Amino acid sequence: xxxxxxxxxxxxxxxxxxxxxxxxxxxxxxxxxxxxxxxxxxxxxxxxxxxxxxxxxxxxxxxxxxxxxxxxxxxxxxxxxxxxxxxxxxxxxxxxxxxxxxxxxxxxxxxxxxxxxxxxxxxxxxxxxxxxxxxxxxxxxxxxxxxxxxxxxxxxxx
Numbered sequence: 001x002x003x004x005x006x007x008x009x010x011x012x013x014x015x016x017x018x019x020x021x022x023x024x025x026x027x028x029x030x031x032x033x034x035x036x037x038x039x040x041x042x043x044x045x046x047x048x049x050x051x052x053x054x055x056x057x058x059x060x061x062x063x064x065x066x067x068x069x070x071x072x073x074x075x076x077x078x079x080x081x082x083x084x085x086x087x088x089x090x091x092x093x094x095x096x097x098x099x100x101x102x103x104x105x106x107x108x109x110x111x112x113x114x115x116x117x118x119x120x121x122x123x124x125x126x127x128x129x130x131x132x133x134x135x136x137x138x139x140x141x142x143x144x145x146x147x148x149x150x151x152x153x154x155x156x157x158x
Contacts (some may be wrong), residue, residue, distance in 0.1 A: 048090035055083040070123025110149040115140030
């Protein structure tokens, strides 16, 4: 008896969903007219570089990544990566310079991407610091972010 009742209920729900879909049932007051998507805000390369530099400075002034345990610095890694990606997009759109100018910066951002691609903060193995350089993705992200910051200082763009 329970299966029969469940079947009727499920059938009624499917029928109601089908009718709502076919009838064009919409909760919007504008008759279902599509609204144009908002244009994404364009960030200049100067703004993106300043934002990235601020992210690196904030990372340093907040103490950096002192914890050795894995997973303790993932949020910081993602914050730096987000501003580096914005910088790359702005650099790609910048008309005053070309890819040759940005090649070293792109390589550093790519190295950061490789570190982030691991999907987690691998931490630092306490026992062997030499091994930590080979096993941790922190240097790829944090080290490359600092190198990129130095590169931006040496290559200001207007």
